[in-house]
Amino acid sequence: MKQDSSTICWSKLGQEWFELAQTGESRIHFIMPYMLERLSDVRGKKVLDLGCGEGGYSRELAKRNADVVAIDCSEASISYSIEQAKANGLSIQHFIRNSNDLYGIDDCTFDIVLCSMMLMDCEDFEGTIREVVRVLKPSGKLFASVLHPCFNGNYNEGIGRQGEGINRQVVVKNYFSPTQWEAPLNNGKTSVIWRHRTLEDYVKVFVKSGLTIIDLNEPQPTKEQAEISTAIAWLQKIPLYLFWELSK
Numbered sequence: 001m002k003q004d005s006s007t008i009c010w011s012k013l014g015q016e017w018f019e020l021a022q023t024g025e026s027r028i029h030f031i032m033p034y035m036l037e038r039l040s041d042v043r044g045k046k047v048l049d050l051g052c053g054e055g056g057y058s059r060e061l062a063k064r065n066a067d068v069v070a071i072d073c074s075e076a077s078i079s080y081s082i083e084q085a086k087a088n089g090l091s092i093q094h095f096i097r098n099s100n101d102l103y104g105i106d107d108c109t110f111d112i113v114l115c116s117m118m119l120m121d122c123e124d125f126e127g128t129i130r131e132v133v134r135v136l137k138p139s140g141k142l143f144a145s146v147l148h149p150c151f152n153g154n155y156n157e158g159i160g161r162q163g164e165g166i167n168r169q170v171v172v173k174n175y176f177s178p179t180q181w182e183a184p185l186n187n188g189k190t191s192v193i194w195r196h197r198t199l200e201d202y203v204k205v206f207v208k209s210g211l212t213i214i215d216l217n218e219p220q221p222t223k224e225q226a227e228i229s230t231a232i233a234w235l236q237k238i239p240l241y242l243f244w245e246l247s248k
């Protein structure tokens with residue numbers, strides 16, 4: 001596998017990411033259910049979970065009778081996802097790859113490519129989208145979620161936060177930079193490289209690569225979801241996550 005700064009830093013995270021992913025309230029109660037609802041009926045569909053991490057989406061999609069391929073750059077994540085698939089009696093094919101070079105995967109293979117919370121992490125965004133387009137069938141769909149680039153960024157110099165709880169505010173100091181910095185994930189210890197891509201950065205690459213934007217969503221939590229935590233309730237005011245649906 002071709003290494004770059006994203007594959008190197010995410011490969012160091014290992015176990016720490018599995019724990020954060022499986023205990024993160026916003027991911028479990030808001031981001032994941034929303035994406036699964038958007039993916040809708042996946043029965044019999046060939047789905048690529050690109051940047052699969054600990055494999056939670058892959059397992060859920062396999063349980064819903066999709067034919068799933070799970071790919072990540074982290075060997076530890078792929079080993080964990082294989083173990084979990086086995087423990088759950090699920091058949092999921094796994095590969096360790098940089099998302100910008102999906103060698104061994106044929107052109108026009110997938111009905112759906114899922115990139116959950118990974119397009120802001122990979123170093124080579126354009127190369128990743130080029131590979132996504134290559135492996136999608138004609139009219140196949142890319143479902144992607146990212147940290148909302150208008151409301152997330154480097155806290156100190158880019159897009160910060162001010163105040164506490166439900167009245168916390170987003171303070172935009174600089175929308176355009178920094179474009180990358182090192183810091184641990186929220187509640188984490190090991191540093192990863194965070195990247196800030198503007199809305200324009202995302203759209204220009206999608207369009208240049210021949211994808212059509214079908215839908216874009218800034219979801220708000222339901223009343224029940226908002227009762228789970230202040231962090232989720234805050235999403236009723238400010239959309240921290242952006243969901244894309246694109247077609248080849």
Ligand SMILES: C[S@@+](CC[C@H](N)C(=O)[O-])C[C@H]1O[C@@H](n2cnc3c(N)ncnc32)[C@H](O)[C@@H]1O
Pocket residue numbers: 006007010011021050051052053054056071072073074077097098099100115116117118121122123124
């Ligand atoms: C924030 S995690 C999201 C994991 C999973 N999709 C989820 O939503 O739970 C980002 C994932 O992207 C993977 N990743 C980052 N850069 C990558 C790259 N260049 N190629 C393949 N995977 C990458 C990381 O290893 C990590 O598993």
